[in-house]
Amino acid sequence: MAIVLGPNRYGKAETRVVRVSRDGDAHRIKDLSVSVSLSGDMDEVHLSGDNSAVLPTDSQKNTVFAFARQHGIGEIEDFALLLARHFVDSQRAVAHARVEIHEYGWDRIAGPHSFVRDGGEVRTALVHSDGTGGAESVVSGLTDLVVLKSTGSEFHGFAEDAYTTLAPTDDRILATAVTARWRYRALGAPWGESYRAARAALLGAFAGTHSLSLQQTLYQMGRRVLGERPEICEVRMAMPNKHHFLVDLKPFGLDNDNEVYFAADRPYGLIEGSVLIDDAPDAPSAWV
Template sequence: MAVVLGANRYGKAQVRLVRVVKDGAVHHLKDLNVSCALSGEMDAVYLRGDNSAVLPTDTQKNTVYAFARTHGVDQIEDFALVLARHYVASQPAVHHARVEIDEYLWERVPAGGPAGPPRSSHSFVRSGREVRTCVVHHDRDGTTSVMSGLKELVLLNSTGSEFQGFAVDEFTTLQPATDRILASEVTARWRHGHAGGAFGESYSEVRHCLLQAFADTYSLSLQQTLYEMGRRVIETRPEVCEVRLTMPNKHHFPVDLTPFGLDNPNEVFYAADRPYGLIEGAVLDDGAPDAGSAWE
């Protein structure tokens, strides 16, 4: 039996980076989590412990910090592209670079006094909004892919959802629901048809499409809602050719109040955190090229 080395990559994960831009008295904050992974002609280090082709992961960490100073950090997709292209261009043994970034959002603290400015110039509070994400791949042959996304976006419709007409067997106890709460914590990733663009505007508009489709759809199933959310993005944003959504069903069960002599006209619910239904799917332009390993 022959034993061979399979696919491999290595890198520095979870590099915490906070970048402050001081525009006079007004400061701007970027809070990122950056992970880099490199692959290419790396067989020797795995098979013989030969490190000559290995760019240390500590060096990758330092590169993130140095580039934050020299290149700045505006849109996370652009910063990831700069890093990925640098690793491939600067290291002969590196044929592919993958850079993943999560961005944690902050808001300015309102000023305390009536005579002060409307917002503080240097005080921030961590936003309760979702986490913005991106994954960039860059190959030595010049092939580049950009995946933008978000996670931890919690949505809820208090009505406008039902679930009935489903398959049943001897283990089915679920009763049909004609008026239920529909809630989910959305993870979405979308693929840009070309590398480069106005990523900030695109992110805002895709997020708006997801929110509006969730709100506008009378839901017969969470699967249907997922598809409508993805379709809204594809039909509205020409720069996006594919959307992948992961949507756990955050169940809300009406509480039986009859033991207390009370009715419950769908007003009091128990929010169950587990187990939960997990719905996943992709929606794409039927002319979009195959993403291959770019989703990994």
């Protein structure tokens, strides 16, 4: 029986970098978590402990900080591409770089120098690069976009078995925390504009769809993004069903006309799916 080394990669995960732009009187903040992963001709570090092909993860962390200072941080997709290309182009042993960035928003409050952390979703970007002139891909998205509909949602006509206790309903609360990622047809998209428009499309479809299931809502949300943003060719989503159960208030002599609910955090249904253009270029490695 032969034992061999399989695919491998390494890097520095979750480097937190905050960049304050002090141009003019009003400051701007970029707050990121950057994860780098490199792969290539690195078998010997595993097989014999030869570190000559290994760029220390500490150096990767320092590169993130240095690039933030030297180049600034605009759209996170551009910053991720800059980093990924640098690692492949500058290191002989590195053939492929994966850079994932999460951006945390800040809102300006009174005065030009004070901010409050935006408690909403986290913007994300995932870039793969084989270096300048090589194959590259960009996947943008968001996590923890928490949304709720207090009506306009039904769930009935489902399959039943000996263990089914769930009652059909034609009026329920529908709540979820959306994780959505979208893939572009090509590089060079207007990243910031695309993000804002895709987010607005997701929210618009969620609010505007009379839901017969969370699956139906997921599809309509992805469909809206693709219909409004031609630069995007595929949307993948994960949407936990944040169950809200009507509380039985009869023991207290009270009625409950869909007004008081128990919000259960677990277990929960998890709905996942993708929506894509039928002629979308194939790029499965872009997602991982």
